[in-house]
Amino acid sequence: MVSESRGRSVGTLDFLFGRNRHKESDDIASQQPTNDCGGAESGTRARKGASRASCEAENSAHSARDRQAPDIILSIKHNSGLATPDTRRWTRILGSYRTPNHVRSVAELVITALPLAMLWTAAWFTFSVGYAWASLLIAIPAAGFLLRLFMIQHDCGHGTFFADRLANDWVGRVIGVLTLTPYDWWRRTHAIHHATTGNLDRRGIGDIDTLTVREYQARSWWGRLKYRLYRHPLVMFVVGPAYLFLLQHRLPVGLMRDGWQPWASTMATNLAIALIAAALTWFIGIKAFLLVHLPIMLLAATTGVWLFYVQHQFEQTTWERDERWNLHQAALYGSSHYDLPVLLRWFTANIGIHHVHHLCSRIPFYELPRVLRDYPELREVSHITLLPSFRCVRLVLWDEAQRRLVSFREIRVREFQETAPKLAAP
Numbered sequence: 001m002v003s004e005s006r007g008r009s010v011g012t013l014d015f016l017f018g019r020n021r022h023k024e025s026d027d028i029a030s031q032q033p034t035n036d037c038g039g040a041e042s043g044t045r046a047r048k049g050a051s052r053a054s055c056e057a058e059n060s061a062h063s064a065r066d067r068q069a070p071d072i073i074l075s076i077k078h079n080s081g082l083a084t085p086d087t088r089r090w091t092r093i094l095g096s097y098r099t100p101n102h103v104r105s106v107a108e109l110v111i112t113a114l115p116l117a118m119l120w121t122a123a124w125f126t127f128s129v130g131y132a133w134a135s136l137l138i139a140i141p142a143a144g145f146l147l148r149l150f151m152i153q154h155d156c157g158h159g160t161f162f163a164d165r166l167a168n169d170w171v172g173r174v175i176g177v178l179t180l181t182p183y184d185w186w187r188r189t190h191a192i193h194h195a196t197t198g199n200l201d202r203r204g205i206g207d208i209d210t211l212t213v214r215e216y217q218a219r220s221w222w223g224r225l226k227y228r229l230y231r232h233p234l235v236m237f238v239v240g241p242a243y244l245f246l247l248q249h250r251l252p253v254g255l256m257r258d259g260w261q262p263w264a265s266t267m268a269t270n271l272a273i274a275l276i277a278a279a280l281t282w283f284i285g286i287k288a289f290l291l292v293h294l295p296i297m298l299l300a301a302t303t304g305v306w307l308f309y310v311q312h313q314f315e316q317t318t319w320e321r322d323e324r325w326n327l328h329q330a331a332l333y334g335s336s337h338y339d340l341p342v343l344l345r346w347f348t349a350n351i352g353i354h355h356v357h358h359l360c361s362r363i364p365f366y367e368l369p370r371v372l373r374d375y376p377e378l379r380e381v382s383h384i385t386l387l388p389s390f391r392c393v394r395l396v397l398w399d400e401a402q403r404r405l406v407s408f409r410e411i412r413v414r415e416f417q418e419t420a421p422k423l424a425a426p
Contacts, residue, residue, distance in 0.1 A: 037095035037360040088328050093375070094360035097367045098160070104366055105161050108349075109152060109171070116145035124284055124292045136295055143299035144347040150179045150304060151349030151365060157187035160364045173265075177272040180245045180297065184265035185252050194361055197312065198330030200398070201322035208236075208309060210319075212398045213411060228408065231396045236309070241301035303348075310389050311336050311354040315405050316382065319398050331358035336382045338389065355382050 119142035127135040155161040156172030169183070176183035193206030203210065211227060219227070229235060250270055252262030280289050318333040320326070338352030345352060353368040356378060363371065372379050384392070395405035 037091050037098055037362055090332065091328060091359055094356065094363060094371060097371055098360065098362045098364075100160060100163055100364045101366075102162060105364065108366060112145055112148045112152060116142060116149060119145065120292070120296065123296070124288060127288055127292055128284070132291065135292060139292075139295040139299060142296045143303065146179065146296055146300040147303050148347050148349050149175055150181070150300070151351055153179060153181065153183065153186075154190075154351070155349075155365055157183065157190055158361045160362045173269070176269055177276065179300075180269075180273060181249055182252070182262075182266040182269040185255060185262045186249075188255065188262070194331075194358065195327075197358065198317070198319050198334035199322060199325045200319050200400075201325075208313060210313070210396070210398055210405075212400055213406065214400070216397050216411065217415070227396075233393055236393075237302055237305055241305045242298055244305070245297065245301045307338070307348060307351060310338050310384065310392055311351070313395060313405065314382065314384055314389075314392050315395055317405060318403070319400075328359065331355070333382060334358070336384050337379065339379075339383060339385050341386065344386070 119138055123135045123138040123142060126132075126138065152161060153172045153175040156168040156175070159165060159168050161171065162168050172183040172187070176186070189206045196202035196205060197207065200212065209227075209230065216224060216227065250266065252258075252266045255262035277289065280293075284292075312335060314336050316333075317336070318330060320330070332355050335354040335358040336352075337355050340348065340352050349365040350368040351357065351365065353372060356368055356371050357363065357365075394407040394409070396408060397406050397411060398404075399406045
């Protein structure tokens with residue numbers, strides 16, 4: 001079952017960080033800029049100590065000057081309301097928040113990994129003494145901590161959790177074994193996502209497949225059915241997450257011809273996963289291992305997919321054709337501010353402040369709330385709260401004329417209104 005995007009065949013379940021289906025991914029990674037607040041090119045992750053210090057000092061100076069400027073006004077109306085020069089100026093302002101606090105980072109890692117290990121052990125113990133229902137209840141908070149661990153891996157991939165690249169990479173690789181996500185492969189595809197988000201001519205790499213209204217209407221009934229199945233909530237949020245983390249991540253899908261590095265990342269992660277799974281199976285048994293770990297993994301995976309979905313699939317998001325696309329505009333207006341309750345905000349490591357994250361991907365997650373406190377005008381940009389966010393599920397097509405996401409129902413009504421007069425004519 002497939003869906004096509006720009007004429008390419010796309011696996012129905014290949015979403016979230018996607019298949020990265022063609023060699024074009026390397027070209028995008030090397031050519032497109034990313035919003036790391038320093039204007040660095042995508043794919044260039046190493047940072048020299050002296051140049052980093054110089055960049056930090058420059059960003060701090062820009063930030064101090066820009067704080068006093070009276071003409072920085074954020075439009076909170078339609079997502080195209082802010083001029084491009086102002087969005088670029090925001091990246092300079094946000095540069096002063098980039099420096100990680102090593103003590104804070106280690107503490108965040110400990111208070112996430114240690115409770116996860118304790119809850120996993122508690123889930124196994126309750127299962128082993130015959131209280132499977134209690135094990136399933138424990139799986140809920142355990143999944144929250146596993147999700148938070150993935151968010152730390154995400155920060156490591158952006159080089160934001162520690163100042164040292166090796167520390168970021170090795171912490172990310174170890175966490176990748178627990179989250180079933182090959183770190184180096186994922187980091188590369190995620191960089192492409194940041195470099196191409198909101199670009200209609202660069203879809204299909206690290207994002208959820210999204211058709212325009214015209215593309216959908218041009219399809220046959222079979223093509224429309226495939227896309228509707230792909231977009232069905234049961235596929236998107238139940239079958240999809242299991243497929244993505246359990247199966248797709250076992251191969252460097254999309255990067256198989258790009259040298260040994262993607263294979264090394266994926267196969268090393270697979271080997272470590274197999275060794276841990278074998279050890280736990282030998283110690284507690286295959287049944288206990290599967291019935292304890294799978295609920296935790298699947299709950300975390302589903303929540304992660306949902307977060308990624310809401311971060312870019314909301315009504316007033318923005319998409320542009322390549323000739324009109326701008327990185328900074330897409331970062332601010334194509335990413336949501338998913339304003340969650342405090343407890344959920346903690347478990348998701350502030351990833352809901354996604355518009356700021358895309359404007360400056362090198363801000364550690366624990367510094368993102370401070371950005372909103374210092375610049376409250378950013379709070380209302382692309383703002384979504386928990387209950388209204390569930391309505392985003394029905395938004396499945398990009399209407400280039402109305403510049404917003406629309407539902408299948410809207411298109412069906414529109415098509416009926418266009419054809420009804422013709423059918424009624426004698």
